[in-house]
Amino acid sequence: MGSTSDLESEELERLRAGLQMMALRALGDPEAAEEVAQETLTRVVRAVRAGRVKWGECLGGFVRGIARHVIADVFRARKRSTGLEAVAERANAAQPDDPLTILILAEEQQRVGRALSQLAEGDREILHLSFFAGLTPAEIAERLDEPVSRIRKRKSRALERLRRAFHGDAGAGHDPG
Amino acid sequence: MEMLEQVTIRGDPRDIYRNLEDPACLEWVLNQPLTCEEITNRALIERYLAGLLGETEAEALESHYLFCGRCQDELRLAIAVRGALAEVEAVGSQPPPLEGVNAADERHAPAESVRVLPIRRQRVSRRAVVTAAAALAAVLAGLIVLRPSDVGRAPVHRAETPAAEAELTLQLPAGEVATVEEFRWSPAPGANLYKVTVYDEAGAVVLEVETLETHVAPPDTTVFAPGIRFLWQVAARVGWDRWVSSELAQFRISEP
Numbered sequence: 001m002g003s004t005s006d007l008e009s010e011e012l013e014r015l016r017a018g019l020q021m022m023a024l025r026a027l028g029d030p031e032a033a034e035e036v037a038q039e040t041l042t043r044v045v046r047a048v049r050a051g052r053v054k055w056g057e058c059l060g061g062f063v064r065g066i067a068r069h070v071i072a073d074v075f076r077a078r079k080r081s082t083g084l085e086a087v088a089e090r091a092n093a094a095q096p097d098d099p100l101t102i103l104i105l106a107e108e109q110q111r112v113g114r115a116l117s118q119l120a121e122g123d124r125e126i127l128h129l130s131f132f133a134g135l136t137p138a139e140i141a142e143r144l145d146e147p148v149s150r151i152r153k154r155k156s157r158a159l160e161r162l163r164r165a166f167h168g169d170a171g172a173g174h175d176p177g
Numbered sequence: 178m179e180m181l182e183q184v185t186i187r188g189d190p191r192d193i194y195r196n197l198e199d200p201a202c203l204e205w206v207l208n209q210p211l212t213c214e215e216i217t218n219r220a221l222i223e224r225y226l227a228g229l230l231g232e233t234e235a236e237a238l239e240s241h242y243l244f245c246g247r248c249q250d251e252l253r254l255a256i257a258v259r260g261a262l263a264e265v266e267a268v269g270s271q272p273p274p275l276e277g278v279n280a281a282d283e284r285h286a287p288a289e290s291v292r293v294l295p296i297r298r299q300r301v302s303r304r305a306v307v308t309a310a311a312a313l314a315a316v317l318a319g320l321i322v323l324r325p326s327d328v329g330r331a332p333v334h335r336a337e338t339p340a341a342e343a344e345l346t347l348q349l350p351a352g353e354v355a356t357v358e359e360f361r362w363s364p365a366p367g368a369n370l371y372k373v374t375v376y377d378e379a380g381a382v383v384l385e386v387e388t389l390e391t392h393v394a395p396p397d398t399t400v401f402a403p404g405i406r407f408l409w410q411v412a413a414r415v416g417w418d419r420w421v422s423s424e425l426a427q428f429r430i431s432e433p
């Protein structure tokens with residue numbers, strides 16, 4: 001602590017959050033993700049201090065490269081320690097369903113769920129095709145035989161409602177543009 | 178609003194050029210990094226979470242969101258949306274997408290015949306997870322030989338499956354292999370959709386893919402590390418909400 005005074009702590013925290021997302025997605029384990037974030041940050045800050053790189057978002061690729069290394073290390077270490085006990089333990093553990101949902105507060109999830117249930121079925125369908133099938137608006141448009149512009153509009157409108165719900169913003173707030 | 182400022186270039190754009198002596202920064206500039214708008218337009222976050230981004234796009238996206246608060250928010254929103262969608266689906270109030278849209282056109286749609294599913298554990302009941310994991314543990318321990326009905330009630334499976342219909346046989350990969358170019362299995366009578374699930378040694382799902390074919394190539398974002406034993410299984414949908422499952426098969430990538 002304190003040693004990062006020249007780096008804005010807000011920026012560091014943002015980077016830490018990003019690293020946690022990345023590691024959680026790769027490893028599925030919150031504890032390991034935190035470990036990766038911490039180790040990566042330490043290495044990055046060290047590199048900045050040593051003058052090897054300059055702090056800023058153009059470090060994205062650099063930081064990601066470090067994080068990938070750290071993730072690979074953790075992965076290897078876990079592989080060594082993974083035994084049948086771990087499997088059995090995991091079978092009994094009450095872990096959350098999707099590891100990434102740990103990043104979401106219960107009330108955020110509930111609000112989004114409620115907002116989703118209020119959307120038109122067709123809009124939910126578009127979201128489903130986007131978020132689960134990973135289709136782009138153009139692909140969805142082709143599939144549903146509708147103009148892309150329409151799909152794009154419906155998707156962004158539906159998402160905007162969910163976004164407001166997510167941020168606990170019932171009415172005003174973000175300009176839907 | 179400050180959120181909007183940091184999405185492009187925070188502060189003085191000339192900062193970038195000031196940093197050009199940094200190889201990493203130079204590379205960043207040359208690579209024309211993504212903007213938030215581009216990420217939205219190309220549905221990169223959605224595809225990322227669905228496991229559909231290639232390495233190049235994933236790298237660009239991750240390099241971006243590490244430093245972008247707005248895109249981190251969008252990622253969290255996307256995770257919540259996926260969770261909510263999965264919940265809606267689990268309740269069963271929404272037909273699976275393949276029925277929902279132009280079902281008649283689905284039969285021959287090569288470009289869209291493969292869908293990589295997110296690792297969507299929301300749809301799996303807790304009991305199913307425990308059962309599958311316990312079964313995996315037993316297999317790994319060499320305790321039992323699995324029969325189709327033992328595990329792998331596919332996550333979406335709700336109806337009972339007559340064991341007689343489980344004719345699915347896994348073909349490739351099997352045993353020790355150098356790489357996994359594709360997964361291949363025998364067709365199940367009447368199947369209109371297949372779902373492939375791959376587990377690692379710890380029983381975690383590393384890949385879930387749906388396809389209309391009887392073979393599928395893993396996306397290049399999925400890495401099968403050498404030396405680790407993987408188990409895989411195919412479930413075939415043979416009717417509305419009726420699935421039959423293959424046995425579990427093992428493979429292992431030989432160590433270099």
Ligand SMILES: [Zn+2]
Nearest residue numbers: 213245247248
């Ligand atoms: Zn962004």
